[in-house]
Amino acid sequence: MMDFFQATFIPGVMMGLALLSTAYLYRVLCGPTVFDRMLGLNGISTKVILLLLVIGTANDRVDMFVDIALGYALLNLVGSLAIAKYLEHQGDAINAMD
Amino acid sequence: MMEFFEIALLILLITTAVGISRVRNLISAVLVLACYSFLMAAVWAQLGAVDVAFVEAVVGAGLATVLFLLTLFRARAQDTQIRRARTPLVALLGLPLLGFLLLYAAVDLPPYPDGRDGQDLGKASTRVAAEYLQKSYQKTETPNVVTAVLMDYRAFDTLIETGVIFTAGIACALLLRDRAK
């Protein structure tokens, strides 16, 4: 059972998370407004945080990957904060654009 | 299954890279670039280069995004639109050719070392890597091997890199300084 978990199930989960990112990537690339892109970016970053932990489980090195996942979660806030400040400042000129 | 995962990640990366060249305004380009950094960090983590993944996340997704946005704060709204010329024929033909040549050269690279089992170590990592891993603590008394390599074995390189980054930081600070004062 252990073998199945590590060898088949976890890579399957990784594959699934990568495929789920396509939905968010669609929003980032084609989202009608800038805010949709920001939303998609946030979704992708959460998926990558989860993906890091799953990759760590696959390699049996979760202790190494989990620190980076923590760092990501914090960085995500900084980036989103900067983008949101920018869009609040001069958002209306660009939100109609594609 | 692992190969499919890597292929899926690479396809996502390529899609993002194509997307950057298609967007119409700079703020969207910044967002797509941050997305590219996140995916790239996942690729690094999958390859086992966790340190590189972390730097990619910090610099690519965090710092670069904030710096780009600081720059955009200074620009007027109509300046953030991108007007694209039509793709020149040279680029359309030359870039695929260049990519093909790079792929052709990649065949001759030493095999990717699968260090997880410690067995199939490729040429690139047989000569010095083992010595670093075994003896770096005795020689430098630094617990982390990556830090030992960066700060002891190639200290001058790192020093000059730091100088370059410092200069770039000063240049950014000068450019982004508040003009009103």
Add this chain to the structure above:
Amino acid sequence: MKPNYYTLLALKTGLLTLIWCALSSPDIFSESGLWDVVMGAVAAFTVAWLNTERKGVYGAIRVGQLLGYCLWLAGSIFRSGCHLSLLILNPRLPINPKMIRHRCELSNDSSAVLLANSITLTPGTITVELDSHDLIVHTIDDSSAADVTDRHIERKIDGLFSTKGMS
């Protein structure tokens, strides 16, 4: 619990040191590991010292009730998450999104922030604006709108922080 300046400082330092230990997982029985913990405690104290206001008025926090609230919130997140999943998977997409203006009747700012955070964390409702006690909430359908307007989250939060027992 009714903290004054020094207990608050000690609490924050202890918590931050614990987080430091959890993240760096030092080997306490060796000399360098012990040194790591000491440096962590010094850093934690500095951060706590810089971030605690000496003149501030600290309200009481009911820690046990706060934990109970977190459990209740987890349950309600699960319930409304299932509800939202059914909405999304329904082929007819029976959503009725609305902006609600909601005036909350909470005594202090901490409670209002906790309320806004809880509303955002619950799937189906998102706080759009928070202006001291006026919230603008976006809700996806009528039942999630009822979650906000019938004020049962507010009643749960109401006793958690109080400014009455000043120290």
Add this chain to the structure above:
Amino acid sequence: MQWIDSVKDPAAMALILVGLFFLVVAAIGVLRLPDIYTRCHAVSLADSLGAFFLLAGLSLHASTNMVLVKILAVLVLLYLLNPAIAHLTVRAAHRSGLKPWSREDT
């Protein structure tokens, strides 16, 4: 205590599958829902429930207690920061004057 080991991996798998289910639903929602405000609800579903079940499964499989604590720390951080990010996104959209989609318009 032998039975704990034999039941641990299936339980972890079940939790991870539940988490993946919520993540898939959220991705469908992000593609299907009509405007930015409603899509934000879908993303908050993925961030709260999907991440919770997936990380619970992973921490069940975790080898040492330290890893378990760190995975829980990631979870707490996600729960603290994601509402803030969702709120920032929606507030920026609201302040720049984006009208929410509603049934009466169409």
